[in-house]
Amino acid sequence: MSDATIKDVANECGLSVATVSRVLNNSANVSERSAKRVHDAIEKLGYSPNFLGRNLRKRETNVILVTMPTSEHSFYMKIVAGIQQYCQPRGYDVICASYNNSSEVEVRQMNMLFNRTVDGVILLGTSYPAEKLNKLAETYNIALCCEGVEGADVLTVVVDDEQGGYDAVKSLIKLGHRRIAFIGANDSSASSFKRKEGYLRALKDFQLPVYDELICCGTFEYEHGGEAVEKLMSLKEPPTAVFCVSDLLAISAVHKVHELGLEAGKDIAVMGFDNITMCEMMMPSVSTVEQPCKEMGELVVKKLLANISASGGEKDNKCYIVPHSIILRESTFRI
Amino acid sequence: MSDATIKDVANECGLSVATVSRVLNNSANVSERSAKRVHDAIEKLGYSPNFLGRNLRKRETNVILVTMPTSEHSFYMKIVAGIQQYCQPRGYDVICASYNNSSEVEVRQMNMLFNRTVDGVILLGTSYPAEKLNKLAETYNIALCCEGVEGADVLTVVVDDEQGGYDAVKSLIKLGHRRIAFIGANDSSASSFKRKEGYLRALKDFQLPVYDELICCGTFEYEHGGEAVEKLMSLKEPPTAVFCVSDLLAISAVHKVHELGLEAGKDIAVMGFDNITMCEMMMPSVSTVEQPCKEMGELVVKKLLANISASGGEKDNKCYIVPHSIILRESTFRI
DNA sequence: GTGAAAGCGCTAACAC
């Protein structure tokens, strides 16, 4: 039943495979009568077209792959939702794969591109260096989203990380804070680095001194947030506010503050980045810089599909900046 | 560069496509010399095999699809991690797709099975009725994980939901609670229904009365948890403990309790189900029934791959029960 | 409006 082929259908209804194919793709004119016979045969045989054959022939799969460093982050999934929403009505399927921060797995997943198993890939983060990405982009359809790569001339959709960091810190300053700490990943992450640049620019703009002891660069891992806070709060002069480059770090920070017998939003202000769902669920709820995930997903896949369609023609490899916004909740306060 | 075919490689190195194919799959004996020539040509042309051709010919894709109702749940992703871990060294790729609780999208995703685009599907929840699943399982390789379907004779891996519910409520009773509420989805969800059955059996076993007003059946949506708590706490005699069929509902409940000016773990005990990462991050941390996600993922895909290999032979359509465990944290207390 | 036939890129008999 399942392995009926188009040929079986043709035999069953006494028409040619060409005609069957035509009704399958309602491509050319087929008489009503023939169409019905085909449909009946399909029904009877429980036929379902084999896309391996179709895709091989058409040299396209209508599938977009989204890769991400980790799937624990609901943030990524929001972007995927945006991608899906755009693809759905346009006949594209989207599939996801997370590489668990293993560049080995990432490479393996990219094989789906080289394989021709997917028509394009959207990378929500990558371990590939710029040159490699540029090389890939020459031949394949790829795009970066939410985490750009310095020097990569590849279709990219991101927020202005530097400005986002600036705005976050500025909002803390406006609330009266003057000793503001920074918790981020190390500088090899473009987004973390830029958000730090924004942090520094804001301090400078408002003539606040930069204290090295208040700058904690580590990783994006949850644990880093708490560890950094522990260090910060044990300083002779602890900060009154801390800007974290991700909500996960911010949440970890809030947690640790609580463990230390203090209260985020009262004893220390905590600000994150991303606006993941959990920010609202926290007690206190977490202030943050919102990234418009759904819009980013829609935009990046829209441009990617355009590139795919324009195969052969000039590819769009621009970097699109989408607007962020500051969301103040309970974890920040006026001092 | 990218569209070099095996034929191009053959021409380039002056050997036949068969030989090239052989070194690609290191299937038969190929002389060292020839192998080198092939590799050189591949390198030179930047050749990458087209899997559409290969898969069509071999009638397999070595790809497993995991579908889930929503991707916001980190719980699902933990299972996927287990699946991935098992697949990785065995040459299978795993891809995910979430259907956002839309059965229409789910159907569309299942097309990848009919299409022959994937070799098997693992469903972490489904809107398909038992008969449909049984029918599908005859022809295709599918498996259910973490959410079974009553009456489906399909390979399934789940915890004992009834016993899990029982154990959760029993642990609350052991802590001295006697008015214990239930917050769950409606009975069309097999897991929610069974956990309620366990809840009822525990009450009965310990000779506690069942109060209908303490049983809140709604949905799995976050909001439902809070709404139920609001209702429960406005009763003349509110419960001292509440068992929720999911951590998401429990977290929502904890949140609402806080909003009402009360404290979970002090004024009311809250217990969830799943042990998602967030349970530990909450303040208070949330007690729960742990499902061994990684193990579930590994087991289900192990059995599924066995079914795929045994194509033609007898398929394993058993239901495997994996052990759960009770984790008590701050959201529960002795009364 | 319909059919015959070529061919997408690949693997696997089968020959030698």
Place this chain on the structure above:
DNA sequence: GTGTTAGCGCTTTCAC
């Protein structure tokens, strides 16, 4: 150890 060749299931010219 290597080459020839027949398909895998499908779409799409090109005839008629």
